[in-house]
Amino acid sequence: MSGVEVPGGAWFVSHAGADRAWAEWAAWQLVDAGFQAELDYWDWGAGDNFVLKMSAALERGRFLALFSPAYFEPDRFTTPEWTAIMAMKEKITPVRVAEVVSPAILRPLIARDLFDLGEEAARRVLLEAVSSPRRPTVAPAFPGALRQLGGSGPRLPGSLPRVWNLPARNASFTGRDTLLVRLRQTLAASSRVAVQALHGRGGVGKTQLAVEYAHRFAGEYELAWWIAAEDPALIPDQLAQLATRIGAAPADAPSADAVDALSGELRTRSRWLLVFDNIEDPELLAPYLPGGGGHVLITSRSPHWQAHASPLNVDVFTRAESVALLHAHGAVLSESDADRLARTLDDLPLALVQAAALLTDGLSAADLSAELARNTAEVLAEGRPAGYPVSLAAQVRLTTTRLESDHPGAAALLAALSLLAPEPFPITTCAGHLPANASTPLADALTTRLTGSTALRAITRHSLARAQDGTLQLHRLTQTVLRDHLTHDQREQAGRDAEALLTAANPRSVVRPSTWPAWRALLPHLLAVDPALITSEAGRDVVRDACWYLLDRGQARTARARLQQLHHTWSRQLGPDHEGTLWTAHYLARAHDDTQDHGRARALDEDTLQRRRLLLGDDHPDTLTTASNLASDLAELGRAEEARTLAEDTLTRQRRVLGDDHPDTLSTATNLAMYLADVGQVEEARALAEDALTRRRRTLGDDHPDALRTVRFLEQLDAARRDADIGE
Template identity: 70%
Template sequence: MGAGAGSSDGMSDRRWFIRHAGADRAWAEWVGWQLLDAGHQVELDYWDWGTGENFVLKMNAALERGRLLALFSPAYFEPERFTTPEWTAVVAMGEKITPVRLSEVEAPAILRPLLSRDLFDLDAAEARRVLLEAVDGPSRPDTEPPFPGTHAVLRQVGASSPRLPGTLPRVRNLPARNAAFTGRDSLLVHLRQALASGQRVAVQALHGRGGVGKTQLAIEYAHRFAGEYELAWWIPAEDPALIPDQLAQLAARIGAAPTGMPPAAAVELLLAELGTMSRWLLVFDNAEDPSALAPFLPGGTTGHVLITSRNPHWHTYAAPLNVDTLARTESIALLRAQGAVLPDADADHLAHTLDDLPLALTQAAALLTRMSAADLQAELARSMHEVLAEGRPDDYPVSLAAQVRLTRARLAAEHPGAAAVLAALALLAPELFPLTACAGRLPDQTSTVLSEALASRLSAGSVVDAIARHSLARTQNGTVQLHRLTQAILADQLTPSQREQAQRHAEDLLTAAAPENMTDPVGWPVWQVLLPHLLAVDPASLATTDGRWALLGACWYLMDRGQPRPARDRLQLLYDTLLQQLGPDHHAALGGANDLARAYDETQDPERARALDADTLQRHRRLHGDDHLDTLASADNLAIRLTVLGRHEEALALHEEALAGRRRVVGVDHPDTLRTASNLAGDLAGVGRVEEAVVLGEKTLAGQRRVLGADHPDALSTANNRAIDLWNVGRVGEAVVLGEETSEVQRRVLGSDHLDTLRSANNLAVHLRDVGRVVEARVLGEETLERRRQVLGVDHPDTRSTAAWLESLREQQEGPGAGE
């Protein structure tokens, strides 16, 4: 609005800049109105400042134009609020502050000499008189002085004067206010702005998970801004069939319809009457179906509607406003407001465990009256469900555990497939899961309820939508992420048979979502998303080959990203399980041994890796013969381990054997054959047969580029090895060109942190130094060292090798005669 715009010389004493904490907006509007009505000019941020304007500049200009009227309250003096630097700046400039108190509060020492007036615990008329005395002095008359244009100014603010904040409307049925309500100031202010800014009936839908405090927020809003309304009516709306009777009661109360009229007719008359009225508030609590509520939403030009719901899909009928969990400071304040006495560290730990969810915190506070924080944490770790079935607050119909159970039961009745997905995700990680990526890819043994639910992306989308409507998880773009606390409760509530079914479904989901090729970089973004879920699975619970393969794929991805230690630990658990369940000769156990050997090799235990690969090769030969593909793959792997151990002649012989077998079985151009040829070229170089290595490497690289493409990781690895061999035979220029080309493509295809990319960059830096491009070599070496430290750690042999080379280079550059 334009109230207070413009000023004339000598009028600054009649112009007031009202400053307040966000929590006290209702008071600020009431004070501003009274000053306008008494002929003062007023500047109030909510009335006069537009969205996007510079807050600091507007505040500075307001202070230059008029005097500061400060509304003192506990919130006003909170250090993190902007009011603190504001009043300290005014004091520093020697400007006058006129304070009024909205509640019992002790001002900071520097402000205590100021005389302040109290507006609380007074009726509206007395509070107005005290306010005007504060700004005009005690000689101000009690009667309302005439002021030209007053009514026009007031009409810009609203139809009639607001009542004193805290006074309740004449027509109301609001639930009792929660004396322990804590925090949410910014959300309340946002809600007030959203409701008060519209020209037509403003409808806001507070949505969020169960127990997040939507109803309490609506109650607090209704009471905090009660002075703005002449009618405030609360309608429990979970069952749409009961809404007409409740609205009919309101119609009779305000005389819009006679008592006893059929509800449908009374509702029609009520909505018509509300269309002609102003300053009313309707609250529909726990409305879940937007289309079912739509016939009861009033039209007209004024009035406010507030909806609370677990369903976020209100865009057609209302402006959705997400109610999330509390900030940590608010969580701790809520625990203490409920009577809990505990140190900051214990309060913080408990709030984290309970996901900052208000209902859970309230229940925990009740339990802390009969057990210690340490005992409560131990019980939560044992069974989240049992703990949160206790201590139901008086103002909430059920405990959090019961609320989760009831919501899941409703979901199961409406959409059994969505309930099955929810139970499966309860046994995975509380992270994003790409549900629609599973559509149409579930294994054949999947249950009918799950396979039908995820038969297509369209049906999978309906599963996501059903879960979202009940606010049991966060959903976005086909992904589902369970709330950590909800997940723990759901998992605890599963019966043994339900848990067994959920484990099978979880494995089916992981299998369906996993990329087909664990080594293809195209699948790495998917592996990154699936990784926490696959690491959350107990390897002993995996019952299918595809499920175990998915876990192997996740571990392979970890090793490709330079994290072999967590991969090794998980692979060891899986391998031990496979040995026990299936025996050492089973193909799944042999596959696990293969991946575990790589993990031992990359965690600097090459001898253990060699022993595993040797045993695997021996078993494959006995089970399948020398020319079986698995036997040939094992021979190739064992040769690689022998190379790492420096046993080059043995590695060379084994690689020659494997290459001949692969050429015989799958042909010279098969990707596996070409990979073995590349490995053999490395062995030839290792025994000093570098010219032969160059020839074989060149031929192999050409084959890989033709069969796989120049950007394939295998071709890039061979190109790096060939650059080294070219260097060793004196073809320096070609080596540098190939090294630069390979490094650039690896950064683009594999990423700057991939192990192959770092290996090529390290080799290129050495070659650049040797051709005199020392500055470039040092820059590349320092970048490679930093990345190796981040990816591999400071103690990894590759990191130490790069660090030693770089130190040697620095000494050469900075030593005697450097730069001459």
């Protein structure tokens, strides 16, 4: 009845969102008894100003307030109502729909109780509470929108229909009020059969939400039936059982005939609810979706329901809901410990329930945190939490086992990502570029962008990760469980696949601005991967270059810590003379320089230079690069003459080996100009720098960082000359 104007003298029914079932029942009873009732869900349109509509309702009528714990929560939408009605307190008629103590300012008002009564008794109490001279003498027309609900109207909230097979209600159910209200609004607003698909990752509480919805709004339905749909082959028998229960088909009818009879019966009825729990393939469920004026709820890990239902994503808890759940399950811990634990567990309901069970078994918050840090998967494999079929670890294992059977390449991709960061990884950019060390399933899955998209869809169908714009992001807890359950051989193969992904996604040049967005996206994974898993020089290159990218961004301390780890690991694995080790030492020396530790930089570069001269010879480009770096270290330490001598020798060799315009040659030339200036040879420095600038502008462009660096040096020389002239 949205948008219908209600005449004067109506009762405005005020309630919290969590108590919508009570509000609809109360409003119905008022209308049925001849009163006029105004309810926001029935009478207000989208975009209406809530406070203005409520104030207008108070001006022309009275105020039936449904008191409950949710009603007095400080952040509920009822707070604006109190602002408007405090001056009109005599117009409030309160009734309690749950055990609650009213705020002090409202305690003088006598509130009758509707809960814990039979339906007739509750109706009588409600009507006695609102009876007054304002009651109309003529019953108003019965609102059309109310008739659409069918039957004789909603029953007392909490009362169950005669046809009912739903699981027991979870006594510790916590939070989700916003989702429940949104779900109810969407279902009640539909003029045809309403189908809602609750989708989300395993352990997020989709089934619990469906159970809570069915119980909370049981009074709105004449029948409610639960179908365990994980195995689609078992759906017909469960629907046939319902057909027999309501008399639509005889008990001995074949399942297919009974399902057809049930569909025909439901098309003639309203106020029914079917729940299909844990179905993954929309196409397999489509034949069993009936028409008519009822409601269908689906729970699924797959988000791909657009063709058959309105998808509603069920995400993790808010932090407040997580803390409330821990306490509701009996966990005794401080707010800070609860917050820390919820953050560790990603606010995932199933993981929180498991943690609460361990805490109530005597484990302290500190001990639990330590166990989670040691082996998350082992902790999350403990027991079977009440209300959930399996533990989180078992659920992840079962789902990945199914994925391995359905799509081995997608499973290989998941295993590889479990060894990287829990951030989006650019999967589609890798398609067609995987190196030879990738496993066959992964290579097959990422042969083209099309096959890559198929792999992503297979993974998201099980809600094991989030896919968006060609990237894939593993949920952190899922990633941890997957990683902890890899065997030694599986981890080695996953490591090779992770390296293959990093190599295929390599953005290449770190000095080219056009590649920087790609480096930013890949950086978390390059910093997270265990260097011991990197076995190829291409893999080592991209991991090292990530540190160079950080150095160029001014994040030298982060780069230095990572390079120290890389150098230690690869020195042990490859030996000190391996090129992979020597190049890592080269990068680490720069990191020491950038953090003003020039002594360590010099020691590393001296050692590298000595090794490269022995291994490669004095004129090898890599040897000359190290020599140029060592000259820079010497200059930073104040040993300008030694720096000049080494740089002059290096420049001569580079011009002969690489040519006058090579970037390395020009870098050494610019550095030598600086050393010459330091020892007083200013004119020689200027001539050398001007020649380097001309060549850099010609080969790199005027705006290249190396060209601009040379410009700044020449400007410094000019400034020094002006200062000297002024001094004279």
